[in-house]
Amino acid sequence: MLETYRTWRKSRKWPVKVIIHMFDLAIVNSWFEYRADCKANNRKSKHILDLLAFRLSISDHLLNGPPRKRPREDLEFADMPTSSKYRVKSLPTIDRQYDGFNHWPIFDTLKQPRCCRAPGCTSRSRCRCSKCDIYLCLNKDRNCFFDFHNKD
Secondary structure (H helix, E strand, C coil): CCCCCCCCCCCCCHHHHHHHHHHHHHHHHHHHHHHHHHHHCCCCHHHCCCHHHHHHHHHHHHHCCCCCCCCCCCCCCCCCCCCCCCCCCCCCCHHHHCCCCCCCEEECCCCCCEECCCCCCCCEECEEECCCCCECCCCCCCCHHHHHHCCC
16 A cells, blocks of 8 residues: 555655655555544445545645744745736645634625636635635525535
């Protein structure tokens, strides 16, 4: 299983190769433990993450951890202009999508509404989730915001 999604890094220094191998080994061993726990708790096999989704979930949790307590104010990147082209955000992981914590609708004043990211929805919306940072419908006819964040 270790060879399936190996982290590849070109290095001549053997300690770097060993450390990367140990990280991969720890992730695969954790995945085996996760699968054993899910099977012990009678979780359906379609709800158990495969190795790639498990690795992506770990990286997402490490990259999107809690914010720093004291952000630096003298950042040199703060004055850089942002591009005007809108880039579509990727969908959040399942853990983040269904965690039920700090998902609040934010209504933006956009000239052009964005496409709703809920599966099967083709409408456009000016409402986005504060945590997931994706646009979802929230009006009297359609509530994709609620449907997207609930498993039912």
